[in-house]
């Protein structure tokens with residue numbers, strides 16, 4: 001089975017269907033992978049985060065005809081709110097524009113089983129095994145794709161952002177957690193049920209490592225995530241500061257400098273194995289911490305150069321979509337129909 005094939009929800013006809021969820025998979029029906037929508041079509045995109053969900057209806061240039069944000073409720077209630085946000089955006093269009101909306105995509109955090117259309121687990125939003133099925137396609141009368149938010153954001157940076165033109169690219173999204181995507185030989189690597197680069201849970205601190213939310217100790221995330229940087233700084237100084245503020249203090253505050261050096265070391269240690277295995281030309285940094293800019297890319301490139309002997313250190317650059325990678329990626333995914 002081609003794991004990169006997205007599952008597309010088709011609008012259900014008016015009569016009740018007796019099909020099981022599996023029987024409507026595109027490949028099971030012999031339907032080709034969804035292709036790009038026409039250039040003059042509009043797409044609806046939803047990016048669901050742990051605290052808010054953002055939505056847009058865009059044309060081929062990426063210009064938004066409607067956009068909106070709603071708070072993400074905890075648990076399965078989040079899915080009703082996704083439906084409401086889509087309803088609100090569609091209601092803002094003229095009838096002519098509404099008829100031009102050709103496809104939607106909903107990108108979700110956590111673990112997503114795209115093939116079976118199940119939101120398996122989200123620690124942040126607190127849902128487990130939610131069957132999505134045709135709930136959005138039936139509601140909006142549109143084909144709807146679902147995907148994993150990091151997969152979509154990384155794919156967008158690779159294909160349309162800082163990585164365009166390169167075949168071998170690692171995208172690292174640095175935020176509350178650390179994860180990303182890997183493209184090798186011009187293909188986005190997907191494994192298992194479609195999950196991609198859980199870089200934050202590569203174990204790098206084998207002595208005195210801190211416990212990680214995943215159950216292991218010494219994961220990259222326990223040192224290099226925004227929350228871990230803030231926690232380490234507070235432990236050293238007794239002062240509370242966010243990661244962005246700590247980056248701002250790096251030239252004047254030796255504690256800030258030490259905490260950030262530790263975070264960069266952990267990140268470099270985590271990436272070294274991946275670089276030896278796949279030799280990416282580029283490492284693209286996205287997510288909230290990428291706002292630190294050269295204060296992050298330069299030390300990380302140095303740390304990688306110090307560690308690598310057999311393979312060249314990849315260039316380290318910032319993503320071009322910034323905090324919009326998820327939503328912009330969702331719109332591009334809806335437009336193109338696959339992460340290819």
Ligand SMILES: [Zn+2]
Pocket residue numbers: 200201202212213214215216219221
């Ligand atoms: Zn972990």
